[in-house]
Amino acid sequence: MPATATAAVVDRPDGPFRLGPVELDGPRDDEVLVRVEACGICHTDLKVRERLPLPAVLGHEGTGTVLETGAGVTRFARGERVILSYPSCGDCAPCRRAEPFRCEHIPALKFGGARADGTKPVRVDGAPVSSAFFQQSSFATLAVAHERTLVPVRTDHPPELLAALPCGIQTGAGAVLNTFRATGGHPLVVIGVGAVGLSAVMAGRIVGTRPIVAVDVVPSRLELARELGADHAVDARAEDVVARLREALPHGARYVLETSATVAGLETGIACLGQGGAIGIVSAPPPGETFPFTTRTLFERVATLHGICQGSSVPRDFLPRLLALHDQGRFPVDRLVTAYDFADINRAVADMERGVAVKPVLVMPTG
Incomplete structure (x- = not known):
């Protein structure tokens, strides 16, 4: 079933993000609906504003909890904590070699502003907008994500730490x-x-x-x-x-x-x-x-x-490795993170652009 959420929408290539209501499709057979707890901000989220048709919902470093799974999803269940990383098709030669970072379709899946079939899972005022960014668009309180972007989390790490990992730090x-x-x-x-x-x-x-x-x-x-x-x-x-x-x-x-x-x-x-x-x-x-x-x-x-x-990484293997190194005190990624309330997204972006924040992470409201 469709769901409603609050998302950060961008309307202009150089414009700010504005928080507002959006409607999301229910998850398809190979998709998962995630309640987003936190999402990292990356320079890619800013540069892509000049490439995508706007308005758009961006965000590609989400973490949260599975709320609903599509009929064909077997590796994830409701209530499971996940990190949302980069997409891949699963069918091309590199994907079959377990090298999803070389996926032949990765540019379109990341930056196409739509699912692989061209549909857009997010609507603003009833009109589809560029979304499915990295097949997740996690600058929102809910995200419809392709199951191949998901990494299960078996630990109790805080969401602001998990959301720092899936793109730049992994790279x-x-x-x-x-x-x-x-x-x-x-x-x-x-x-x-x-x-x-x-x-x-x-x-x-x-x-x-x-x-x-x-x-x-x-x-x-x-x-x-x-x-x-x-x-x-x-x-x-x-x-x-x-x-x-x-x-x-x-x-x-x-x-x-x-x-x-x-x-x-x-x-x-x-x-x-x-x-x-x-x-x-x-x-x-x-x-x-x-x-x-x-x-x-x-x-x-x-x-x-x-x-x-993506650091030649297979996220389901590499992200747990980074978390283990963090827990051993050998990869203190928390030193890079500055947490911001979701409503302060534009301040977080400004701090990143000025060099004040190395890795800003948005923390979504609870409840």
């Missing part, structure tokens, strides 16, 4: 642990230490990469990177980054993670690669910007360039 930690399969004693450079980059720093410390070098333009984030395991912190606005990296790493870096999505960051990352090194990119520069480099550098250094999606 940063997964880049180091899954994509690079980093090992101890090798240098790691992280360019951009927001939520993704700081997660990579923590993951590097877990496996013993040394030294770890953090590069950013926000002094408070560089200080936090040091506290979380970085051996060197380079302020890109005040220092010659390449010179500092060459000083710290005379033989270059074995692993470089570029998270800033800037041409300068990509150029710096390539320049500091060591022989046999690997560089990973987790996003692309804005439309219209090009990255002018030749393959000669990669060839001469026998280096590898990785395009990284």
Whole structure:
């Protein structure tokens, strides 16, 4: 049956979110209705406003409790706690290889603003709006989510911690642990230490990469990177980054993670690669910007360039691993989280854009 909820709706590419009533479809055979308890905010939620037809209901890092399941859902039951992560089709060759992060349909499933068949599960004033974002649209008190996005939660972790994990933090930690399969004693450079980059720093410390070098333009984030395991912190606005990296790493870096999505960051990352090194990119520069480099550098250094999606992670396996590392005190992701009431979504967005909040998480009202 259809349900009513409160959602954060965005009407303009540069506009604020407004809370208001929406109507949701009941779950289809392969869907689940979730009472959302918390949802992380990611820069993707802001950038996509320029791509999707508006109005839209966004949000792609939800956590909550299952209220209703579709007739074909067998892995989840009413009352079960879940995290909502990224979607995949389940049928393409990468999905059949248990590599959902390489799903052939992932761009459309994430950013299409609709289900795979083009229908939109959320309505505002009776009219369908762009939704099914990451097949969940969890900037709302209720979400209709595809079952493949769900990860069961067997612990009593607070919702604001769970909602921090499913996208950026999974991506940063997964880049180091899954994509690079980093090992101890090798240098790691992280360019951009927001939520993704700081997660990579923590993951590097877990496996013993040394030294770890953090590069950013926000002094408070560089200080936090040091506290979380970085051996060197380079302020890109005040220092010659390449010179500092060459000083710290005379033989270059074995692993470089570029998270800033800037041409300068990509150029710096390539320049500091060591022989046999690997560089990973987790996003692309804005439309219209090009990255002018030749393959000669990669060839001469026998280096590898990785395009990284979701940290090469299988969420049902990797998110419990991150929670276990957190409980052991080895992955203190709570240090990144700032919780906000759902009604304060625009303040949370502003704090993230100003660099005040590393990982803002919206906490939904109870009752």
